[in-house]
Amino acid sequence: MKKLVGLALVCSSLVYIHGAFASQTTNKTKQSNISEKFLQIQVEQNVTIGRAIKSIVDHYPQQAASIVGTALDLYPDQYKEIINAAISAQPTLAEEVVTMALNKGISSCTSIVETAINADPSYIDFVVRAAAHSTPEQLTEIVRIAVMTEPDSADYIVQSLAKEHPSKIVDILQSAIGAVPFVGEYVVEALLAVFPNDAEMVITTAVRESSAQREHVKRIIATAQNSGVDIEKLEAYAINGGATTEELSQILGTKQ
Numbered sequence: 001m002k003k004l005v006g007l008a009l010v011c012s013s014l015v016y017i018h019g020a021f022a023s024q025t026t027n028k029t030k031q032s033n034i035s036e037k038f039l040q041i042q043v044e045q046n047v048t049i050g051r052a053i054k055s056i057v058d059h060y061p062q063q064a065a066s067i068v069g070t071a072l073d074l075y076p077d078q079y080k081e082i083i084n085a086a087i088s089a090q091p092t093l094a095e096e097v098v099t100m101a102l103n104k105g106i107s108s109c110t111s112i113v114e115t116a117i118n119a120d121p122s123y124i125d126f127v128v129r130a131a132a133h134s135t136p137e138q139l140t141e142i143v144r145i146a147v148m149t150e151p152d153s154a155d156y157i158v159q160s161l162a163k164e165h166p167s168k169i170v171d172i173l174q175s176a177i178g179a180v181p182f183v184g185e186y187v188v189e190a191l192l193a194v195f196p197n198d199a200e201m202v203i204t205t206a207v208r209e210s211s212a213q214r215e216h217v218k219r220i221i222a223t224a225q226n227s228g229v230d231i232e233k234l235e236a237y238a239i240n241g242g243a244t245t246e247e248l249s250q251i252l253g254t255k256q
Contacts, residue, residue, distance in 0.1 A: 039070055049078045053085040057093075064090055069100050076106040080115045087119035094123040095130040102134040109138045110145040117149045124153050125160045132161055139168055143175040147183060154183035155190035162191055169198060170205050177209040184210045185219040192227040199229050200237045207241025217243055221251045 042052035053071055057064045068086045072079060079101060087094050094116055101112045109131055116127045124146065131142045143161060147154045158176050162169050169191065177184045188206045192199060203224050210216040221238050225231065235248055 036070055036074060039067060039074065043075075048081065049075050050081040050085040053082055054089045057086055057089040061090060064093055065096050065100070068093065068097055069104075072101060072104055072106055076104070079106045079112070083112065083115045084119045087116055087123070091120040091123050094120065095126040098127050098130040099134055102131065109135045110141050113142055114145050114149050117146060121150050121153065124150055125156055128157055128161055129164060132164060136165070139165060140171050140175040143172050144179040147176045147179045151180045151183055154180060155186040158187040159190040159194060163194060166195070169195065169201060173202065173205045174209055177206060181210060181213050181216055184216050185223040188220050189223050189227055192224065192229070196228075199224070199233070200240075203229065203234065203237040204241040207238050207243050211242045214247065218247055218251050221248065225252060 039052065039056070042056055043049055045052075049071060053068065056067050060067070064086065068082060071082045071086075075082065083097055083101060086097050098112060098116050101107070101116075102109060106112075113127060113131045117124050128142055128146050132139050135142070139161065143157065146157045150157070154176055158172055162172050165172070173187060173191070176187050184206050188202055191202045195202065203220070206220045207217050210220060217238075221234065221243060224234050224238075229237075231252060235252065238248060239245075
């Protein structure tokens with residue numbers, strides 16, 4: 001008798017769980033349909049998808065991510081306007097919006113990253129980290145487009161991505177300096193601050209990548225010295241990267 005009662009309770013529980021799951025699924029479907037209709041009505045009323053997204057995000061911030069996802073599904077060709085409007089209206093959405101856009105495959109990673117950065121440069125760390133997490137195979141392209149789009153934030157970009165991908169420091173440095181040569185001294189300073197034990201790799205790579213601009217090479221050497229790198233080691237690292245003894249004496253000789 002006890003076994004029968006237990007079996008009945010189990011069956012009853014399964015029926016309840018199934019019913020609850022079905023109800024939850026139905027609710028999600030209804031919510032999705034409502035979001036689509038609501039968004040379409042807003043688009044009709046506001047003329048452009050960008051104005052519609054901005055209006056909805058402003059008035060219903062708790063539904064912002066869901067609405068943006070729906071918008072990207074309904075209007076993939078207008079992804080730039082959608083991303084720009086969403087992040088401009090609510091910058092904290094940057095990471096989630098970039099991740100959604102990349103996962104949906106609506107455009108290239110570089111285009112999505114560039115659009116998101118332009119929407120609010122102050123959230124660039126969130127943008128590049130989200131992009132690198134979703135598409136790690138495109139790390140160097142992410143660095144390149146991010147540094148080109150916002151060169152003043154190159155040190156933050158490189159430092160942030162190097163922390164997340166320490167085994168890719170050389171690739172990150174090469175891409176950053178290759179995209180915007182004058183950022184060499186800033187990214188070297190940023191990397192030495194968090195990776196002092198990797199000074200040889202950082203300095204040698206930066207000097208080598210800046211070889212076409214000798215003034216940049218000098219600035220990198222001076223930056224490394226100001227960061228506390230031992231003079232003898234710095235000389236060796238810089239020479240391995242292609243610095244000349246004349247350049248070293250000009251920078252290090254006057255500061256000894």
